Amino acid sequence: MDNKQLGNEIVELVGGEGNIISLVHCATRLRFKLRKHSEANKDALTNHPEVITVVEKGGQFQVVVGNRVGKVYSEIMKNHAIKGGDEGAEGGGEKVSVVSRVFEYISGTFSPLIPALAGAGMIKALLAVLTLLNVLDAKSTTYAVLNAASGGVFYFLPVFVGITAARKLNANPFVGGAIAAGLLEPNFTALIEQSGNINFLNIPLLAIDYSSTVFPMLIAIAIYAMLEKVLKKYTPDTIQLFFVPMISLLIMVPLTALAFGPFAEYVSAGIGSGIVFMLDKSAILTGILIAAAWPILVILGVHWGITPISIANFSRGGDMINPITAAATFAQMGIALGVYLRARKNKNLQSLSIAALLSGLFAGVTEPILYGIILRYKKLIPILLASGGLGGAFIAVFDVRVFTFVFNSMFTIPAYSPMVGYVIGISISFAAATILTFIIGAEGKKKEGKKEEGKAEVAATAEPAVTNMKNSQKTELSSPLVGEMVPLENVEDPVFSSGAMGKGVAVEPTEGIVYAPFDGEVSILFPTKHAIGLKSDDGIELLIHVGLDTVQLDGKHFSAYVSQGEKVKKGTKLVTFDIEGIQKEGYQTTTPVIVTNTDQYLDVVPSTFKHVNSKEPVFTVIK
Incomplete structure (x- = not known):
């Protein structure tokens, strides 16, 4: 298909010229700004033999066409009355929702912290193994030092969140960290132990232990970012260096201690209590719902919004959300194994499946399975939901909890308690997904036929031109x-x-x-x-x-x-x-x-x- 024809078909499938506000392109994709995303035929575009995939992100409707994107873009602009770049910004269109912006903010805050959190969590898991095997005494100095290595990032998590959240909002990241540090400073933490009423400028103050918390800082930094912009606008350049940070700290530390902190903690505790209530009423149903919903949240990109709730649960008797979501994670790994065993004639799919499986088992990273296999073969989605929900129900019944941030891999199993209940739950999910995938299969005849004709396919490379x-x-x-x-x-x-x-x-x-x-x-x-x-x-x-x-x-x-x-x-x-x-x-x-x-x-x-x-x-x- 030539570039002109492809361009015309893409324009038609996104809803026609009338639905397009503007169009730009990058190295791989056409980035449409549409008036109504609902007018675009996403399924037809995804299954188009010349389209690699479709991504909806940041208010854009992105059609990935690969290396020929520049030529296709030129043909579209030549043959259609469409504005390039952001020229059509005044034309309305679908704005990014407040909910999307909130989750993007949370995701952008936590993404840089994941390596540190995961590394510290792995040390926690290692310590659990060593103490379980009596290799290390929990009262020894060695244990204390290693426990500090694993616990430091969690204790001072508000400081790290302050830094990354401020950076995400283009505010001074170190002032953001300093706001959080003020709430962990010994003079402030000493107020927690004081009896009787305490106040700040005669305003009642509820002193809270902010170590390991995240919600208070997410709210505080969002307000600080707006405050900093106002201060910079009206502060002379000659004194901005010290005046803006000084006023920011003077306002934000007390304001967080008086209002944002208590409010965020009450909200977080309320959500956690709600989940506990659901577990008390029906652990089976709650486990099924959380495990089945988790992959959907990942696909939508909003799963990081759950992370602050999980972390807040560490200090409330342990987190029960992460163990249940592990059922969905191991169900994805089971699907990868089932596809590997089933796809004996498709060496490329086998190669992708085994690589994705190892990534999940050893690192807890299952995005290659989710995006590269499950979303490619829609028949696997019901298997994922059923297998994950089944294991999630068992984990919920056993009331499995975790007390540190870990990815769900085979190496982090000792971090969960009771370990037996956790192992039973993830094993059920893994086995059910493997068996169902092997029996039902993933490939659809029509789609596989199209792929075998050499058309573009998602997440798997074509047969090599040279095989000797x-x-x-x-x-x-x-x-x-x-x-x-x-x-x-x-x-x-x-x-x-x-x-x-x-x-x-x-x-x-x-x-x-x-x-x-x-x-x-x-x-x-x-x-x-x-x-x-x-x-x-x-x-x-x-x-x-x-x-x-x-x-x-x-x-x-x-x-x-x-x-x-x-x-x-x-x-x-x-x-x-x-x-x-x-x-x-x-x-x-x-x-x-x-x-x-x-x-x-x-x-x-x-x-x-x-x-x-x-x-x-x-x-x-x-x-």
Whole structure:
């Protein structure tokens, strides 16, 4: 299908010209701003042979078409009366709801903290194993030190939340952290032990232990961000450095202690009590509902909104939400195993399934299963809901609880109590999902037939063009950036993490420079400079996408040193970008590096380096 025809069909399927306010594109997708999302035929677009997938995010309707996006965009703009960029912003359209903004705020606050929380949680699990096996005495100095290593991030969690929440809202992150620190300072915590009425300027004050809390700071920082903007607007530049932080602390610390803190704690406690009430009335029904709803919340991207409630439950006798959601997590792993066992003739699907299964079992990361397999084969969704709900009911009946933040993997089993009830619940979910998937299968004949014809498919690469291993050739590609390696499936964008655009890796850059990883040509350079496509002299097509959703910056913080069509040598400086500036705008700098013509190669194998520079390989392309 040519680009003009594809463009015309996409316009028709999103509701026609009249439903389109504006259109922009990035490295992989057409980003429509629509008047009514309900007018778009999402199912037809998702199943279109030339469309990789559809994503609704941030008020945009995104149609992913891959490398040809620029040409398709040009044809649409040439043949339709559609405004580009944000020109149509005044035309109304569907605004992002308040609920979506709240969950985006919570998600953006917690995402940077997940590695620290998960790492500390794993130490908690390790300590549980060592004490259970009598390898370590819980009263020993060694245990005390390791327990401090695992507990410190949770005790001072309000400080970390203050920093990341302020950064998400483009306020001074360290002032945000200082607001939280004021509520953990010994002089304030000493008020908790005082008997009788205490007050601040004759206003009654309820002193609360804010350690390990998150809701109070989420509210406080949202107010602080607005306060800071007002203060900066009316404060002379000569005194802003000290005056704005000073007034912010003078207002926000007392205000949080007097109002936001108690209110947030009451709300959090109320939600927790509501769940306990439901468990008391019907543990089975509650377990089924929570476990079945969890994957849906993940797909909608609102699951992080539950995290503050779970963390708040640690100090109230343990959290019961996380153990129940583990049933859904292990049900996804069971589905991956069932698909692997069933898809004997589809080597690509088998490869995807086993990789996704190992990611879930060892790291508790199941997004590759959810986005790459379950959403691809809709027949698996009922299996997920049924299997997860069944295990969730058992876990709820056993009243399983957890007292620290952990991902649901095989290594964190000792963190749950009672462990036996937890193991029974997740085992039931895993076994039920595996058996049902193996019996029912995932593939639909019509859809599989279409895929076998060589059409674009989501989350799995096509059959390699070369299958003779004896005659294969290997090409190592140097890293285009300096930074930390990130598995592609861990990237917080389903289009990249699912492998829909091709195989590759991601790099969390520590230096804002993109280098040419080989001799070749600049095949495409986007006007926003956030993404660049390269083609090597021997035919490897590479996409380097700096950050996630950074197209929204419209070129801000980016500079290009080459032009489209220009020949480059390995090591040539291509693009520079301001890491801190991008992050302050609220965007991640995680950079996917993708071989977009993966289907022309036998495999793309990531390297084992944790830190890479321009002299070290990020992956090997096997021809």
